[in-house]
Amino acid sequence: MTVRLAIPTAEGVFIAHYSRQGLARLEFPETKSEVDLPKNETAPLPAEIRRWHDLTTTALNETLAGRTAHELPPLDLSSGTEFQQRVWGALRRIASGRTLSYGEVAAKVGKPRAMRAVGGACGANPIPVLVPCHRVLAAHQALGGFSSGLDWKRKLLAREGIAVH
């Protein structure tokens, strides 16, 4: 049971999914069209979700502008495995404008050799931007990969003033 709500931003319309636990998923704007954009009917929505959505909207726009999001809604990361949740937790500790390598994230999670697996966990991240998977680079500041498109990764990093080799 999940609710989908649209979030207009300067970069396009993101779509947020909310579960009972909080924000469960965030989708990048579709290049396609406005076909099945959620309408954001305000009437029957629980007050709790409306409040979360306000927080998400503010946080997303702050981050897209290169500023630090000071308050996030509760995140529902329960869809991930234990390893993935540990990785996502580590990602959330990376400040805006800072980066780590896949290897460094692996070390933080207590599995120094699992850099390859960290890449997998980043790709499985259901809440991009707010869980800053874009702040993870390959060794020696190389760009690395990004499932939602390298252009997004480049753009997000540029907003935070990060230079990539």
Added chain:
DNA sequence: TAACATTCCGCGC
């Protein structure tokens, strides 16, 4: 078992 959003090392320019 077969993918991978990695990394490191050795080679030849």
Added chain:
DNA sequence: GCGCGGAATGTTA
């Protein structure tokens, strides 16, 4: 300093 090839590696479906 490139670039390329190959191996080791942990997690996932």
